[in-house]
């Protein structure tokens with residue numbers, strides 16, 4: 001008998017689930033029918049783009065980057081022949097107003113984690129005392145198990161380890177705010193460990209930076225959706241789901257879309273963002289994962305959002321030849337220059353050189369207008385690149401997504417639901433489910449794959465077959481030394 005699986009939400013989680021299911025033998029044998037319902041006119045979700053009205057250029061709501069440790073995302077892109085739209089960088093450039101530019105390039109020959117040892121020395125904004133303390137902190141972190149960091153914020157742990165303010169501001173905060181999308185007084189040290197250990201220390205290629213060369217709407221929208229349709233998935237765009245109901249007698253799910261259409265499914269895989277999924281199933285989003293953990297009190301709101309702002313600038317000149325710069329001690333966190341190959345598609349004459357500034361975790365935004373924010377950012381950029389004089393801003397857009405990422409606080413870590421629920425035929429995906437990853441494209445890709453495997457596992461169980469499907473995807477393989485040193 002054919003089982004009908006419906007995926008709700010065509011962000012990276014939903015796309016990853018659709019790809020895993022569509023490649024399964026069960027789907028190829030015709031035992032599964034697969035639909036994906038997406039509210040918007042394009043897939044990709046938060047990894048999306050808009051057409052800027054003045055220039056006609058397609059630009060991402062906000063620049064996205066992946067790291068080498070994002071193995072599930074990168075292999076998904078590879079399988080879909082989309083990785084060629086990403087550029088890999090092995091080095092990063094840091095800038096500090098008092099110390100200028102430094103290059104961060106992990107050693108290619110030393111085994112992980114020694115490949116990072118010399119790298120800190122190249123960061124001019126870190127004094128030798130800072131470097132010594134940071135090495136000590138990194139060592140302690142590698143020797144501390146993730147399970148020993150439950151309930152602690154990154155800031156508290158760093159202070160407990162004797163990390164001074166200067167190390168926190170110039171090193172830990174810079175990496176963690178960018179990677180976790182929120183400030184270190186809010187985020188959990190478990191999530192911070194994931195970034196530092198998996199993203200830098202665990203393997204040599206882990207800290208590579210992968211930057212999209214096409215607008216995200218082309219990669220995760222047009223191209224990805226074309227491919228999954230080609231694999232036989234019934235993709236329905238502009239189909240916002242309004243309501244979900246379990247029909248007890250039939251043992252199926254009824255899915256009602258805003259336009260009045262109705263679908264019946266044996267299995268539903270909910271891959272909408274946490275703030276949407278929570279409206280349908282609040283009980284799944286506030287409870288502790290582990291029986292040993294206490295349920296948080298009502299006063300705790302475990303799933304808070306953190307904003308990310310993209311400041312899109314069209315300047316009358318190019319600021320730098322560098323493709324991206326991580327800025328330390330400034331309001332600007334990242335500068336990206338001309339990240340897209342999209343200009344040929346602009347509908348009007350593109351005037352100016354496109355740059356994008358990214359600012360993460362700026363809660364409240366100090367009530368500044370777009371003009372004020374651009375003026376402050378431009379002051380910082382002029383100081384960083386004095387050789388180009390005073391650039392004129394020909395056009396700008398400030399895009400802040402208040403729900404860009406969930407704030408991965410200690411309370412949130414305890415409450416992230418797993419992909420498998422106790423409701424028959426109901427599975428959860430999305431970057432906020434319990435993958436161990438922060439709110440990232442990688443977390444979303446892993447969650448979709450895990451949820452799809454749970455669907456296949458249940459199918460195997462109902463057919464009395466062995467369940468080969470469970471388990472998290474493996475990350476980057478750690479070398480011998482890293483396995484020995486990292487707990």
Ligand SMILES: Cc1cc2nc3c(=O)[nH]c(=O)nc-3n(C[C@H](O)[C@H](O)[C@H](O)COP(=O)(O)OP(=O)(O)OC[C@H]3O[C@@H](n4cnc5c(N)ncnc54)[C@H](O)[C@@H]3O)c2cc1C
Pocket residue numbers: 008009010011012013014037038039040043044045046047061062063064065066239240241242271272273276308309310401403404405429430431432439440441442444
């Ligand atoms: C500004 C910004 C910058 C970021 N930078 C990075 C970065 O550099 N690196 C990184 O790895 N991650 C980054 N992220 C995070 C990353 O974009 C997300 O973690 C990831 O895309 C989440 O994917 P998802 O599928 O879980 O959710 P979403 O992308 O939110 O997808 C959910 C989908 O569900 C659809 N939907 C919602 N409601 C309904 C409904 N009722 N019916 C049907 N469909 C519905 C939505 O339209 C959407 O397409 C950033 C996010 C933002 C916003």
